[in-house]
Amino acid sequence: MSEIPPSFSWDEAATGFDANSILQTGRDQFGNFLPSSFRSLDDYKPPVYTYLAAASIKLFGWNDLAVRLPAVILGTLSILGTYLLVAELFKNKKIALLSALIITISPWQLHFSRLALESNSVIFFTSFGTWLFLKGLPRSLYLPLSILTFGLGMYTYHSARFVIPVLVITLIILNYKKIKIRTAGVWLSGFLGLLLIWQLLYTATSDSGQMRFRGASIFTEALSLETASEKETYASWQKVDAQMQDRLGKYWHSDKVLYASIFIRNYFKHLDPNFWLFSDNDTLRHHVRGMGIIYLIELPLLVLGIYFLVSKADRKAGLFVLIWFFVSIIPAALTRDVPHAMRIAVMMPMPQLLIALGIMHTLKVFRDQRVVKLGLLLISGLYLINHAFFLHQYFLHYAKDSSEDWRYGRRAAAVFAESVKEKYEKVLVSTNLEYPHAFFLYYLKYDPIKYLAEGGTVSGGWGEVKNKFDKYEFRPFNFGELEHNNYLFIGKPDEFPSYVVPLRKITYLNGKEAIWIIEGKYAATN
Amino acid sequence: MQRQIRSNVRRWLYFFITFESILVRFLFIGSIPPGDHLLLRGLTAFAGILSIVFIILIVRKLTADDSLSLATGLILSLIPWHIEQSRIISPVVWVLALILSVFYVNLLIRKKILWLLSIFIIIASSIVWYPEALSRLTTLRNIPLNNLLNNLFHLMSFELWFFKNDSMWIGGIHEIGILLPSLIPLFLLGLIVSIKQIRKRHIWVIIYSLGIFLVAAVNPQFPEGRLFFLILPLAAIVLSLGTIKGLTEMITSKNKSKYLWLIYFLIIGYEYLWYWHFYIAHYAKSLVQIGKVGF
Numbered sequence: 031m032s033e034i035p036p037s038f039s040w041d042e043a044a045t046g047f048d049a050n051s052i053l054q055t056g057r058d059q060f061g062n063f064l065p066s067s068f069r070s071l072d073d074y075k076p077p078v079y080t081y082l083a084a085a086s087i088k089l090f091g092w093n094d095l096a097v098r099l100p101a102v103i104l105g106t107l108s109i110l111g112t113y114l115l116v117a118e119l120f121k122n123k124k125i126a127l128l129s130a131l132i133i134t135i136s137p138w139q140l141h142f143s144r145l146a147l148e149s150n151s152v153i154f155f156t157s158f159g160t161w162l163f164l165k166g167l168p169r170s171l172y173l174p175l176s177i178l179t180f181g182l183g184m185y186t187y188h189s190a191r192f193v194i195p196v197l198v199i200t201l202i203i204l205n206y207k208k209i210k211i212r213t214a215g216v217w218l219s220g221f222l223g224l225l226l227i228w229q230l231l232y233t234a235t236s237d238s239g240q241m242r243f244r245g246a247s248i249f250t251e252a253l254s255l256e257t258a259s260e261k262e263t264y265a266s267w268q269k270v271d272a273q274m275q276d277r278l279g280k281y282w283h284s285d286k287v288l289y290a291s292i293f294i295r296n297y298f299k300h301l302d303p304n305f306w307l308f309s310d311n312d313t314l315r316h317h318v319r320g321m322g323i324i325y326l327i328e329l330p331l332l333v334l335g336i337y338f339l340v341s342k343a344d345r346k347a348g349l350f351v352l353i354w355f356f357v358s359i360i361p362a363a364l365t366r367d368v369p370h371a372m373r374i375a376v377m378m379p380m381p382q383l384l385i386a387l388g389i390m391h392t393l394k395v396f397r398d399q400r401v402v403k404l405g406l407l408l409i410s411g412l413y414l415i416n417h418a419f420f421l422h423q424y425f426l427h428y429a430k431d432s433s434e435d436w437r438y439g440r441r442a443a444a445v446f447a448e449s450v451k452e453k454y455e456k457v458l459v460s461t462n463l464e465y466p467h468a469f470f471l472y473y474l475k476y477d478p479i480k481y482l483a484e485g486g487t488v489s490g491g492w493g494e495v496k497n498k499f500d501k502y503e504f505r506p507f508n509f510g511e512l513e514h515n516n517y518l519f520i521g522k523p524d525e526f527p528s529y530v531v532p533l534r535k536i537t538y539l540n541g542k543e544a545i546w547i548i549e550g551k552y553a554a555t556n
Numbered sequence: 557m558q559r560q561i562r563s564n565v566r567r568w569l570y571f572f573i574t575f576e577s578i579l580v581r582f583l584f585i586g587s588i589p590p591g592d593h594l595l596l597r598g599l600t601a602f603a604g605i606l607s608i609v610f611i612i613l614i615v616r617k618l619t620a621d622d623s624l625s626l627a628t629g630l631i632l633s634l635i636p637w638h639i640e641q642s643r644i645i646s647p648v649v650w651v652l653a654l655i656l657s658v659f660y661v662n663l664l665i666r667k668k669i670l671w672l673l674s675i676f677i678i679i680a681s682s683i684v685w686y687p688e689a690l691s692r693l694t695t696l697r698n699i700p701l702n703n704l705l706n707n708l709f710h711l712m713s714f715e716l717w718f719f720k721n722d723s724m725w726i727g728g729i730h731e732i733g734i735l736l737p738s739l740i741p742l743f744l745l746g747l748i749v750s751i752k753q754i755r756k757r758h759i760w761v762i763i764y765s766l767g768i769f770l771v772a773a774v775n776p777q778f779p780e781g782r783l784f785f786l787i788l789p790l791a792a793i794v795l796s797l798g799t800i801k802g803l804t805e806m807i808t809s810k811n812k813s814k815y816l817w818l819i820y821f822l823i824i825g826y827e828y829l830w831y832w833h834f835y836i837a838h839y840a841k842s843l844v845q846i847g848k849v850g851f
Binding site: 263267270271274276282287294295298299301302304307308310320326 | 702705706709710712713714715718719731737740830833834837838841
């Protein structure tokens with residue numbers, strides 16, 4: 031688990047350090063006591079995963095396995111959650127079993143279950159929360175548990191803060207006749223629900239609560255290249271309209287029209303078959319090369335599943351599934367870097383359920399049992415081939431293919447720097463290595479008590495120049511100006527002039543140079 | 557359900573569609589977009605109008621449904637890509653007119669030998685106009701499956717159909733897709749209606765569609781390459797099925813959903829006006845600025 035993927039991402043490193051810091055000090059890297067939102071890399075991560083990681087570190091020690099373990103456990107339990115949810119929703123154990131089987135071998139869920147990230151963990155909460163709600167219709171004592179589970183889900187991942195309330199409202203509307211209002215369970219769940227909503231609104235409307243949205247949304251000033259280009263085009267059109275004295279120009283090219291069109295376009299990018307099957311536009315941190323988030327065989331089954339859901343399945347169950355599926359894309363469509371497999375992960379296990387429905391109903395079309403058996407054999411065979419290909423790509427090639435995307439090499443750089451740092455006055459680590467302070471804190475297993483005593487993290491922002499601990503400073507540097515100092519420099523190869531001879535070169539697994547470590551000209555020799 | 561229209565109303569609607577098609581394709585043909593070769597442009601515009609006339613005749617012949625045939629003709633005449641290509645020198649518009657006219661003649665005469673001759677004429681014309689695409693078909697097995705699937709899915713994607721038509725990069729309009737984004741619900745509705753109504757006798761539709769998808773996908777210049785333009789008549793039929801369904805819902809609905817439909821159609825109207833504003837005020841200007849006026 032610590033080798034595939036080949037490295038921690040910056041988010042995982044930051045989570046890993048925060049988790050241990052909470053365990054040791056009760057405070058995060060910024061010194062906040064038991065926060066309800068972790069500032070982390072200025073993305074204000076929801077807290078549940080970090081607290082679970084802290085518990086895991088307590089049990090298994092501060093290592094990669096312990097930090098990723100909660101994701102593994104929650105991902106595994108999500109399979110049970112899927113079975114229970116589908117069995118309760120459709121009253122059909124065959125579809126439930128099939129859905130659970132499909133999500134077990136799903137490349138999307140399988141890969142994300144191995145990462146110390148919040149996105150996949152939320153599936154556990156949504157599936158169990160829904161199951162408990164449906165169980166709570168005849169027996170209302172399950173309802174408070176359901177609300178608590180949903181509540182925890184909202185504190186697990188940002189997208190869930192939008193999706194879960196929609197799911198709960200949908201469940202209530204579709205089942206209001208079955209809800210036994212005058213029971214303790216309903217009153218308690220209502221009270222808990224209001225409490226959670228109150229806390230959520232408080233968090234969402236605070237500055238810290240909005241930071242993540244501001245940082246990643248399409249409305250932010252730091253626009254993606256595509257959005258910036260579109261804005262520039264719109265601005266030039268507005269100028270032309272003004273020159274032509276077209277008074278209606280403001281109605282054609284207003285910002286509202288621009289952002290509406292960007293949102294709609296981003297939404298439908300998540301429904302592109304190429305994204306689902308090949309994910310070419312998505313980072314290799316989300317999928318293996320040559321594959322997308324579902325298998326090739328699954329796309330037509332998914333489409334058939336939607337068709338059968340609409341035409342044959344129970345109307346309420348069908349509506350709930352479709353709402354869950356399509357609403358889950360909305361938060362991702364409001365952000366940059368689309369399409370994004372992680373940001374729509376909250377829709378699971380609905381795609382897997384639809385695929386299961388596609389398989390079941392397609393086979394039901396044939397009356398001849400021999401044809402059905404043949405069909406089943408064919409589908410199983412195709413699944414075997416697809417799954418075998420995925421496992422081959424994932425366990426044999428993925429680490430090498432994706433090491434650059436995973437920012438491999440930071441561990442080696444940190445460990446080497448730590449072994450030689452005594453010779454130098456300072457160790458300057460370039461911020462071009464992308465959140466290097468998070469990597470170094472985690473990989474050096476730096477004592478959080480000492481770190482907080484030194485002042486902790488100043489800011490988790492991308493270009494922050496003031497973070498430091500011990501002899502390490504994390505900032506951009508001009509090697510030419512500083513090379514005569516007794517410093518150790520760590521940066522990307524293109525940050526150094528061609529005449530320097532690196533003390534250590536660190537490469538990605540594909541052989542490409544990742545990091546150079548250079549000592550200043552007058553560095554001490556012992 | 558077949559919808560018959562009184563003959564004088566039908567005549568006026570035919571006249572309106574033809575007049576509108578001529579106006580939209582010939583008005584300022586030399587200046588929007590700017591360019592010379594007016595004769596060739598005029599021929600392309602004429603071919604575009606012929607394709608509209610023939611699709612109306614074909615749909616009416618096949619379905620005996622006046623509403624569907626006229627809606628299909630009107631929608632085809634208003635599809636942004638059809639307008640864009642009809643106003644420049646575009647051989648694919650001539651090919652479309654040829655295909656539709658040959659198909660209509662075959663519907664009238666219904667002789668096997670004529671069908672075979674027609675297929676030969678179309679393939680021969682296509683080889684003359686698009687030799688690269690057809691030669692690629694002979695080396696189909698050398699195309700990696702991933703690439704082929706990628707291209708096919710791109711041709712089916714919402715991005716191409718509704719947001720960014722990258723089939724003609726230099727000089728083309730890629731600020732929108734083949735259709736306007738507001739038409740997504742109507743198009744999906746039309747797809748559902750057409751899937752429900754599809755019968756064995758419509759097999760030629762499926763073969764034609766698959767053929768266009770395949771030939772477009774194996775084009776070595778993919779995504780550039782305008783062969784996919786030949787799918788427009790089918791897209792117009794699907795869209796007209798959805799539009800008729802939507803309009804029927806709006807007119808016959810007794811609850812508040814009729815107002816939602818009305819708002820939706822107004823949004824389509826707004827977006828269409830946006831397109832025309834963009835086409836007249838900005839598209840031509842952008843071509844002048846980049847100096848591409850030779851088509």
